Amino acid sequence: MDLEFEKSLVELEQQMSELEGGSDNNQQLNSQVTQLKRKINSMRKKLYADLTPWQTVQVARHPERPVLRDYIEGVFSEFIELHGDRAFGDDKGIIGGFASIGRQRVMLIGHQKGKTTEENIACNFGMGNPDGYRKALRLMKLAEKYNLPVVSFIDTPGAYPGLEAEARGQAEAIARNLTEMARLEVPVVVLVTGEGGSGGALGIGVGNVVLMLSHAVYSVISPEGCASILWRDGSKAPEAAAALKITADALLELGVIDGIIEEPVGGAHRDHAATFDAVKTEISQQLARLKKMSARRLVEQRFKKFAMLGKFDNRKYAVHR
């Protein structure tokens, strides 16, 4: 799928494939192709170096962008899925289990999106239900018992807004996770890989380290939702996206995240393998670093990190970082 803002690139790429498709294989043609390729690459590099927030949203939601299953295959050498919240069901929108990254063993939890409509219906488009958040909490508590770090992959439009979800306590489930994750005595590494949608994202997002892929977004409300409330016009989503400061760069500056994992040129969906490498390297390093901290220090560091956000020093707002 091509994104709207990549139109000019797409045209050049079509030109190139026409040239390549030509039967004659003379030197002139080859050099034309090479030139074009270089041009496309440099255009793409430029385009992606300077994405608007709204363009970033589109990249973050790109249907070919890696989803949790892809990361499990590409980043982790083993994954043993563990099912169920031990009370009601086994949510498909949030999954988890034992996983190995290099030589490090962790408890992996994350939002599960699909790639086809069918898959997406099965996993609810990555929108967690209360049983999903409760399963995640159960697994985090198990990680605590087994002294395993928690790695959390965030990619959700938000917690599922349904009748049953409300009846079974969507609010309670998220609130409980925020409360319990604050005191978890093992390292927690969080990575926003795509959409970091509001409370549904934060519900598994209280980490010692919070990272983002360079074209991921993380927001209190979807740009569309914000536009329709504050602009009274859903089509003003681009304006809202810009105003909300939802890109990795902006969030790093605000101190909300601790690091950015650079995506390959053209976005993670253009080169899964390179994305997995970068993710694997960064998470491994973070785990190695956090492993050296005592349980008490981990809790204290995580607590202070969130205490700093929106802090008022001497009663004046203070951006930390």
Added chain:
Amino acid sequence: MDLEFEKSLVELEQQMSELEGGSDNNQQLNSQVTQLKRKINSMRKKLYADLTPWQTVQVARHPERPVLRDYIEGVFSEFIELHGDRAFGDDKGIIGGFASIGRQRVMLIGHQKGKTTEENIACNFGMGNPDGYRKALRLMKLAEKYNLPVVSFIDTPGAYPGLEAEARGQAEAIARNLTEMARLEVPVVVLVTGEGGSGGALGIGVGNVVLMLSHAVYSVISPEGCASILWRDGSKAPEAAAALKITADALLELGVIDGIIEEPVGGAHRDHAATFDAVKTEISQQLARLKKMSARRLVEQRFKKFAMLGKFDNRKYAVHR
């Protein structure tokens, strides 16, 4: 309601009320009435001093026997009901809340039976659902946070055997309670007031002290159920009741309970007030005693108590007590 085995008593009582109803109020009649009264009392005393196990079952299930609501009114000076398991619902078969007994404040939990069919349907005849056991656990954990003793009143035919109850994990809910109650860092006083039905009773029954009213029963299976399995004949319930050793005396001897609260002559249903007095006195004393123990000792004592049950010393079965 009169019980089958009280037939002869009932006849005498009818005689007496006929005499009393007589219009002449001469001395001879008065003395006849007095004599009859004495006779009835002594008969009842004898009858109740020597109830068969099956007769005890009938007394334990007597519809006029005090239920939890009665104890709340008669034994406790305050009760603030707390609702909900914070995940699914608010079971009516198991309730709980803050309660005061004399000057002591406790967390009270218990099975709720009704007295009319309507009431019983509302509270499911005292049969807990998973959400009931989970509510009880939540309240016990709250008691732990507030440093409050737990008082648990047991009166249930058993946990509710329903489709929904199974789907939501009746087994898990009970098992979880047994596991968590074992390590609760506050005193737990358990009193079986009527029917102690199997896992449904034990699910809120892991106490530092387990008491029974003198005509209550506590059993691994209902006598009817046992008879229909082992005798292949439900009408052999009296035999099963005897074989299962389900009366307070038998259980005290087996070391399963720690004390018996004597009921008034003729059973708790004949004299609620006297029953409440006895219950209040005994529970208050137990609480006062346990209050002096540290959290660690409480856990250790409770653990050892249950470890002793069915213990094999030097590989030979050993009844402790």
Added chain:
Amino acid sequence: MGWFTRKKAAVEEKPDLWTVCPACKAHVYKEEWQAALKVCPQCNYHERLACTERLALLADEDSFMEFDADIRPADPLKFSDAKGPYADKAQQTVEKLKLNESILTGGCKMNGRSVVLGIMDFRFLGGSLASGTGEKIFLAADYALRHKLPFIIFSASGGARMHEGILSLMQMAKTCAAIARLNEDGIPYISVMTDPTTGGVSASFAMVGDINIAEPKALIGFAGRRVIEQTIKQKLPDDFQTAEYLQEHGFVDHIVNRAEMKDFLCRVLRYWKEN
């Protein structure tokens, strides 16, 4: 209850003597409405209160000591929307309400017992949770922790404040982290949900009380009714997301009338045994 009596005089000067209950449309004398603490005598609807009104119903006279009154909305994003800069909007709100943030916090006595209180005010940008709100809750919880005092929050909020973006979202984690420390130290935290308690506030500190209390008929829920109806494409039950519905589903311990709230809280707190 000083506040309510003081207010009466002002009311009488106005020509319109009637209040129309927003819930049942009953016409009630304004005086009666005030005397009933803004609760409808017909349908028991509990009208939203200003934080100062609520405070008057809770704190023993002259016992309130406000915390962090000078914390005002920050504008970390330099946010502007169709109506202009958030900074201006916030400033206007502050001036209009004589209130610096969407929550009032402080210490006070309730029937002689010291507690720490947080009272949200829906009039302040929909009672939205933003950096200032979160910080005030955090600092109040910290005070409760250090002084071993029970902490009570009255919620009234539409959710996180969009104008402070992700920093508003982070206040959910920050406030819950503060509550988590109270849990660890065995300090009571009681949540009282009033109309409305939704979105990010319901999904954070409002839902994790040792005891969750609600005012009758308060709207409580995570997602908005319209969003849910659009998602599931079916009508929702009438009592959906009411306090009563929440209690039935296991999330509210007790529904307490406004007039009994103070005494109820005091009764409950007697069950906490300080170690």
Added chain:
Amino acid sequence: MGWFTRKKAAVEEKPDLWTVCPACKAHVYKEEWQAALKVCPQCNYHERLACTERLALLADEDSFMEFDADIRPADPLKFSDAKGPYADKAQQTVEKLKLNESILTGGCKMNGRSVVLGIMDFRFLGGSLASGTGEKIFLAADYALRHKLPFIIFSASGGARMHEGILSLMQMAKTCAAIARLNEDGIPYISVMTDPTTGGVSASFAMVGDINIAEPKALIGFAGRRVIEQTIKQKLPDDFQTAEYLQEHGFVDHIVNRAEMKDFLCRVLRYWKEN
């Protein structure tokens, strides 16, 4: 897998060469049935195993050291029913099965890793939980605690043993208390539910594993199917109380085929980091 190969010879001597699968009624060569570890090649039905058979599939060769083999059914109630004294019935069962209780416990190695195992045997009075069973589990858990070894129980039981009355019931609390201590000390406890795991066993140690594993299609549940149908007066779904149903409802982490069980357990245990 010594046990399965040893057994083959004996099977061949018998005239009837076929096993009929109790689940799908397929006719399967006994030899094939044995080679498949008593799993139906047609429908993946996992036949119940004797504890010794199960042990052979799990323990590294010659690594098993049995605990408390001399614990035999006690008769604390001097129980008798229509068929006579429990003591006699127990004695006959012991002699017939060459097994002293409904569970086999001990230490062993699994792919070189030390673990403590408990394996229930449904042939022994329906795998019922009684004083001896509970005591053996308790002592095995205690061993696991003292030696910091993972504890794994394979359940197969109809529930508590009526013949030991309330003392059987109390084993539910006793075994869970033992598991609770493992939790406190961070020692892994893994529950594997095999066909059937019901009643008091499902409502105690079988359901509170760090990980709950089940064999395919195992019957798992608290109340009996008939009792439930009588209570709710409606037919139950076909897959009710199957391992698959339990997984769907959130109570089983993983359903594992018999042939892969040992390796699966070892893979899982690698995630426990001893402190």
